[in-house]
Amino acid sequence: MKTLLSGGTVVSMDPAVGDLDRSDVLVENGVIVKVAERIDAPDAQVIDASDRIVLPGFIDNHRHTWQTAFRGIGADWTFPQWAAAMHGTVKPHYTPEDVYVATLLGRLEALHSGITTMLDWYHVAQGHEHEDAAVAALRAAPARSIFCLGAGWAAPHSVDDDIRRVRSKLDGDDLVTMAWGLRGVEDTSIDTVTRELKLAAELGLRTSLHTGSDGTQRPIAELREHGLLRNTTTFVHANGISDEELRMLADAGSSISISPDVELKMGFGSPVTGRALAAGLRPTLSIDVVPSVAGDMFSAMRAAFAAQRGLDGGLRARDLLQFATLDAAQSCGLDARTGSVTPGKDADIILLRTDDLTVFPVTDPVGTIVSAGHAGLVDTVLVAGRVVKRDGALVDGDLSALKSRLLASRNRIATAADVPLDGSWDPQPTSA
Known part of the structure; x- marks a missing residue:
């Protein structure tokens, strides 16, 4: 044809x-x-x-799509509030149906806004049925998707077995592929990171992990010291990471994903866009969480552009468009196919x-x-x-029925978690 x-x-x-x-x-x-x-x-x-x-088409290489039902509820939240709300309060009430409908409508929303490739960074971590629901939802959307399984995030089963199980389900799928959402050295031991990177290489999986520093931590240097930096890993956020450590990522051929709206609004600090470029890294852009920010790439490009121009007058418009297309395709290992x-x-x-x-x-x-x-x-x-x-309209699918299912999902979770939906929710972070 x-x-x-x-x-x-x-x-x-x-x-x-x-x-x-x-x-x-x-x-x-x-x-x-x-x-x-x-x-x-x-x-x-x-x-x-x-x-x-x-x-x-645009490429979003880091989105927690399972949170779609709570769009906009966290516009005023800091990162600790978001974590307390989404992980501590509502996540325990998610059923496989909740994961499915949020993931499917979230993926269709991204497609509707021109995001043809999206990495779904999954960390609901409730069980096999929830993972399978997320995969089924991505397969139901006529789009290129990467299911990035955040195994180990409180999962009640063996991480290695879980990764192998999902990998076997996605073997041979052309549009929906798999990556591994690792915990970094901030969240687990160096021995665990070593073992999981070895298994990822064995299974042919690219990896993604969240990282950052308050100025006293050196997570990238620790990974490099143990020979664990890879050109198949995307590091998400990286706010506070030193220029020296950014150069370590560039030397290793690693990628970096910036979520500018979330980082600026939630208190992560300035996006590292300009410093990453100076270190030899090509940044990429991602949405992260729609409870707090818009789900389209236009908004992400504009936020990253304004933030960096406000700091030093750097960047050109074409840089941002490349971050959201060809550079992002490279970070996903798909630059030979798209971007x-x-x-x-x-x-x-x-x-x-x-x-x-x-x-x-x-x-x-x-x-x-x-x-x-x-x-x-x-x-x-x-x-x-x-x-x-x-x-201007998606071709297939009954969006009205899907919207009704998402509303029912949101309302059921909110009732079970005893949280208001009138804009008054002010989640309080738990002390460490």
């Missing part, structure tokens, strides 16, 4: 292809086969891309409206996307060549 995206403004994120005005993109059997000013393909299904920006509009890659492509009054007239496409873009501009989305959103 052939699909021709006709007459769009192509922002390819591939230096060899460049940016092309009023050009075509030909997709065949799910793969981009040609990008040119004019492509003759009389047997192709044509999608009119005039008045559209054609660019690679740019490049012949030979899978057609993970989004079309943004340029005739919308909020962005019209579009003079600089990249500058417009980063400074003024929003989810309402996402007109069309393709994943591996399949059109999953058309004319």
Whole structure:
């Protein structure tokens, strides 16, 4: 099957292809086969891309999707409040159905906003049935997803057995793959980290872990001292990590994921965007938790851009777009398949409206996307060549029924946990 995206403004994120005005993109059997000013393909299904920006789908490499039902409830919370609320109060009441409906609607929300690839950093850690529900939800969404299993986060069963079990379930799946959400040296012993990284390598799994420092800790240096830095690991947040340790990550080929909205609002400190670049790291961007922040990549790009420009005037708009596409694809080990509009890659492509009054007239496409873009501009989305959103609406699925299920899930959990839903909840962190 052939699909021709006709007459769009192509922002390819591939230096060899460049940016092309009023050009075509030909997709065949799910793969981009040609990008040119004019492509003759009389047997192709044509999608009119005039008045559209054609660019690679966004990649969110760190989101705790199981929290979707509590969107917006934590806008005023600090990190200790969020931890007390989501992990200490509501998480124990989650059933597999709650995990399924939150994960599915959260994944569809991300897809709706142009995120074609998303890493679901799972740490509900209630049991096998909950994990299987999350995997089933990701498989039900027509998107590229990575199930990052945070095994060991209070899981009531063997971590190694759990990882092997889920890995076997996802073996051979093309769109839904697996990663391992590790605990860092802040949360477990160096011997455990060593053993788990060894098993991850044995199973061919990339890893992701949260890290940071209050200025007295040196978690990256400790990992390096034990030979545990890998080019297959993404370090999330890293606020407070020293410049020296950032250079250690760059030397190891590791990746870094910044969640700028969460970090600024919850008290993590300034995002390390500029310091990471100075150390030789290409940052990537992620949403983290929608109880506290918006779930679209436009918001994340804008927050990271404003924060860094406010510090030193650094960064260009194209940097942010690369963080959210090609750099993020590399962090997930998927840069050969996605992250740019490049012949030979899978057609993970989004079309943004340029005739919308909020962005019209579009003079600089990249500058417009980063400074003024929003989810309402996402007109069309393709994943591996399949059109999953058309004319501003997702193509398949009964969203009304799914929304009803999510509301019922949220209300049941809130009742069981005895928490208010009227904006008055002020969770109190427990003392260590």
